[in-house]
Amino acid sequence: MTVASTLALILVVLLLSVAAWTVVARQTFAAVVGFVAYGLLLSIAWVALSAVDVALTEAAIGSGLTGVLLIGASARLRVTEAAASPERPGALLRGLGALASAMVAGGIAASVLSLPEPAPTLAPAVAEHLPSIGLGNAVTVVLLAYRGIDTLLESIVVVFALIGVWSLAPDRVWGGYPGPRQYADPNGILAYLGRVLPPIGIIVGVYIFWVGADLPGGKFQGATILAAMWLLGMMAGLADAPPISRTWLRILLVAGPLLFIAIGFAGALTAGAVLAYPDGYAKLLIKVIEAALMPTLTLTLALLVAGRPERTARG
Amino acid sequence: MNVPTLFGLCAAALVGLGLYGVLTNPQPLRKLLAFNLIGNGVFLFFGVIARRGAAAGFAGDPVPHGLLITGIVVAFSASALAVALLLRLFQATGSATLTGDAPTRAEADDRDV
Amino acid sequence: MSFLLDVLTVAAISAGLFFFLAGSIGLLRFPDALSRLHALTKADNVGLGLVMLGLLPRADGLLAALKLVFVWLLVLLASSMVSQLVARVARRGGSPS
Numbered sequence: 001m002t003v004a005s006t007l008a009l010i011l012v013v014l015l016l017s018v019a020a021w022t023v024v025a026r027q028t029f030a031a032v033v034g035f036v037a038y039g040l041l042l043s044i045a046w047v048a049l050s051a052v053d054v055a056l057t058e059a060a061i062g063s064g065l066t067g068v069l070l071i072g073a074s075a076r077l078r079v080t081e082a083a084a085s086p087e088r089p090g091a092l093l094r095g096l097g098a099l100a101s102a103m104v105a106g107g108i109a110a111s112v113l114s115l116p117e118p119a120p121t122l123a124p125a126v127a128e129h130l131p132s133i134g135l136g137n138a139v140t141v142v143l144l145a146y147r148g149i150d151t152l153l154e155s156i157v158v159v160f161a162l163i164g165v166w167s168l169a170p171d172r173v174w175g176g177y178p179g180p181r182q183y184a185d186p187n188g189i190l191a192y193l194g195r196v197l198p199p200i201g202i203i204v205g206v207y208i209f210w211v212g213a214d215l216p217g218g219k220f221q222g223a224t225i226l227a228a229m230w231l232l233g234m235m236a237g238l239a240d241a242p243p244i245s246r247t248w249l250r251i252l253l254v255a256g257p258l259l260f261i262a263i264g265f266a267g268a269l270t271a272g273a274v275l276a277y278p279d280g281y282a283k284l285l286i287k288v289i290e291a292a293l294m295p296t297l298t299l300t301l302a303l304l305v306a307g308r309p310e311r312t313a314r315g
Numbered sequence: 316m317n318v319p320t321l322f323g324l325c326a327a328a329l330v331g332l333g334l335y336g337v338l339t340n341p342q343p344l345r346k347l348l349a350f351n352l353i354g355n356g357v358f359l360f361f362g363v364i365a366r367r368g369a370a371a372g373f374a375g376d377p378v379p380h381g382l383l384i385t386g387i388v389v390a391f392s393a394s395a396l397a398v399a400l401l402l403r404l405f406q407a408t409g410s411a412t413l414t415g416d417a418p419t420r421a422e423a424d425d426r427d428v
Numbered sequence: 429m430s431f432l433l434d435v436l437t438v439a440a441i442s443a444g445l446f447f448f449l450a451g452s453i454g455l456l457r458f459p460d461a462l463s464r465l466h467a468l469t470k471a472d473n474v475g476l477g478l479v480m481l482g483l484l485p486r487a488d489g490l491l492a493a494l495k496l497v498f499v500w501l502l503v504l505l506a507s508s509m510v511s512q513l514v515a516r517v518a519r520r521g522g523s524p525s
Contacts, residue, residue, distance in 0.1 A: 008318045012325040019329055019352055023336035028344055035348055042355060049322060049366045050374035054358075057384045061391045066351065069391075073344055073398045080342070080411040087341035087414060097338035105331025108360065112323035121368030122378045128371075138373060142381035154385045161392035165399040189516075193509045200502070220388055304395035308403070 008048055015041050028074045028081060035070065039063020052216040053139045056208075060224035061301075068231065069305050134283040136214030143218070144286045148275040152264065155257045155293055158300045162253070166244055169309040175245035176309040184237040194236025201229035209294060213283075219290045223297035230302045241306045249299065256296030260289050323363040329356030343401050343413055347394060354390050358383055433485040440482030447475030461518035469511045473504055 001009075018041060022034040039062050046055035089097070126138055126146070133141050143151050169176070184190045209222025233239035242249050263285055264275040271278040277285050329352055336349025361379050368376030405411040454467025480500045487493040 005316070005318055005321065008321050012321055015325060016328055016332070019332050022352065023332055023340070023349055028342065031345060031348055035351070038352075039355075042359070045322060045325075045359065046362060048318065049362045050369070051362055051365060051380050051383070054362065054380050054383045054387070057387050062355065062387050066391050066394055069395055069398055070344070070348065073402060076402060077342075077344055077405055077411050080405065083410055083412065084342045087412065089339050089341070094339050097335050100338065101331040101335040104334055105327045108327035108330055108356075109324050112320060112327060112360070112363070115323075115364070115367065119364070119367035121370050121376045123368055123370040123373045123376045126371070126377050127373065138377035139380045139384070142377045143384065146378065147381050147385075150382065150385050154389055157389055158392045161396045164396045168399050168403045189509050189512045193506075196505070218384075220384055301391075304392055308399055 004048075011041065011045055011048060015045060028077070029071075032067065032070045032074050036063055036067035039067065053137070053212075053218060053221075056216060056218075056221045057224075060221050060228075064228060065224060065301060065305060068228075072305070072307075132279070132282070133277075133286070135286065137212055137216065137218070139216075140212050140218050140286070144289060145277065145282060148260075148264070152257065152260050152275070155260065155296060158304070159253055159257065159296070162300050162303055165304060165308050167308075173309045173312050175243060176312040177243050178241045178303060178306040178309050179234075180310055182235055182237050184235065186237065190236045191238060194233050194238045198229040198233055201225055201232075205229065209290070212290075213287070219294055219297060223294055224301055226294075226298045227302035227305075230298070231305055234302075234306065241303060244303075244309055252295045253299055254296075256293040259292040263289060319363045319366045322366075323360060326356045326359035326363065329353075329359065332356075341412070341414070343404075343411055344398075347397050347401070351390070351394060354386075358386055361386075437482045437485055440478045444475040444478030444482065447471045447478065451475065462515055465511050465515055465518070469507055473507060476500060476503055 015038065018034055018038040022031050022038060025031040025034060040059060043055040043059040043063065046052075046058055126142065129146075130138060130141060133145055135141050184194075205222045205225030207222075208217040208225060209219050210217075212218030212222070230239060234241060267276040267278070268274045333349045333352030333354075333356060336352060337346050340346055340349060361383055362375075365376045365379035365383070366374075368379070370376070401411055448471070451468050451471030454471065455464050458464045458467055477500055480496050483496055484493050487496055
């Protein structure tokens, strides 16, 4: 057993223990805290699998933003905890559930152990075409050049999810401010943190976005950090989400995907296929698309956590 | 047993744990947590496949990494939509349960403040 | 010279691990929330500082070393603020859930 596999074994045992805790914990808040810890351990697992960009995304979005979302939800649903205990299934149903889960897990484990041996890979094809794009980070090139259609559709899907969240507003508050009013002591620690951390966080977020061209990073991780700084300001009572009827908000939300679509169709005229880049302009166009998607992603991620409109006036 | 296979078996166990959580937890928020566990297990399995595809100077096949990043972002937005639906259900009916009777049209209109 | 740096790395990281262990034992054994917070923040911040000190000789270049120090300072800032917030709730007798 090498050092690497010993560390991996310890990590796997920790990961499964925290995941089991998340499933069986009695209180929902304890389960959510376990989920956030599980997400951070999972990011370490991603680094152990040599997927650094995925580790950054998991730590930021999978553990961070999802954790904020679930903590807020568990706090608002606290009063329903007691009502749920009579609904817990009996021993027979739990046994059947465990049997079904064990069979599914066994099936997946069997397919893990029988993966084809010279593993199929697209890495040589990626490496062959990488110099023609001019960026150093292969994952960014995959996201924006080889699988550009995935990123385009994804940026539209997150806006759809936001519209779905907004559509849950009752008619009388449509167009109003998202989320309940946050009260925080203006002289307290949270307000102090909300003043000190966001300038640092904005610089770090923009840096991670910019450096994603050649090193691990990119627009998703950078936009998440910017969204998190805005959410911190909202929670500290120093900033507020805009009312959803604001025109500038709606324009910024669609500007990123629209620009991406426009550049894609322009590629049909200049480079022969939709979402193809003309020679020599690939790096410039990729940077333009990423810069246009940053405001869309930041606004969408922050407003997805802020929730549906709940009040028509600021206070 | 090398490191990728170990993480692959871990991914299988995570999917099993998540499925057990979805089947046996009555509260929708706990089901959402367990569903996220299933999703992360599937992502981990895909990451194992990416790690096995290391070639041409890369430590892992970059194409699955790009798909995984997309998957994590879309899973977050799905969770956000699910939480919004759950909070609206709680606000409209006063309880966050999936087994109760649906409110009648008159009750729902009265509560819709 | 590099042998001395390796000794520094191993010694600092081991000392850091000892402080982390002490903080975790405090988390498990102390009776109430405020004393557990005290053990956690003091011991874990010193432990992280020692681990970072041990990693400094292995960083490639001044910029990477400055980034490590920056990470440590950010963790210091965040953990001290969060422990204050948790202590306020604990002192009022409330529980987070």
